[in-house]
Amino acid sequence: MSLDKPYADIPGTTVFDADMARVGYHLNQFCMSLMKADNRERFKADERAYLDEWSMTEAQKQAVLDRDYNRMIDLGGNIYFLAKIFSTDGLSFQHAAATMTGMSQEEYAQMMLSGGRSPEGNRYLNETSGGD
Known part of the structure; x- marks a missing residue:
């Protein structure tokens, strides 16, 4: 059960707390996999196939494919892990x-x-x- 979150009413802000870490665990683990060159190459060769190897929700996978970073954050992504995606894209x-x-x-x-x-x-x- 979640604790009271006084920070929940800040417009446009998603705080990465323990609950969000649980929601985004597989998304963030996928991101961390991109630290290895072989995984980056596999991802770039067939993004969907690589994503399907991970126990992410379909919404998380689609957000990655769309490069919708705000949606990824809403779905438990941590910006420091998501950085692996835009770095893989050369951004x-x-x-x-x-x-x-x-x-x-x-x-x-x-x-x-x-x-x-x-x-x-x-x-x-x-x-x-x-x-x-």
Whole structure:
């Protein structure tokens, strides 16, 4: 049974906690397999066949095939494990983060150089609705 999670109402934020670690275990293990060159080559040769070797949910597999990093996080993926996928694709962390925000890499880089994202709209929901 999950404990009370006071961080559950932060818009757009998925906290990787013990529950998410359990949900994403096989997805994250797949990601870690990409640390080996032979596995990266097998994955790139036939992504679906390689994914089918893992006990991931169909939703997790589809998110990988779609390179939908936000969905992978929702399904238990940890960004540090997911980095193995975009590294396998030859992409930078900055590029992946930009796609997750709906920005181009250049727009994302400029936002970060300008101090990052505004906290407006990114607070606890109870902070913006007058609290409990």
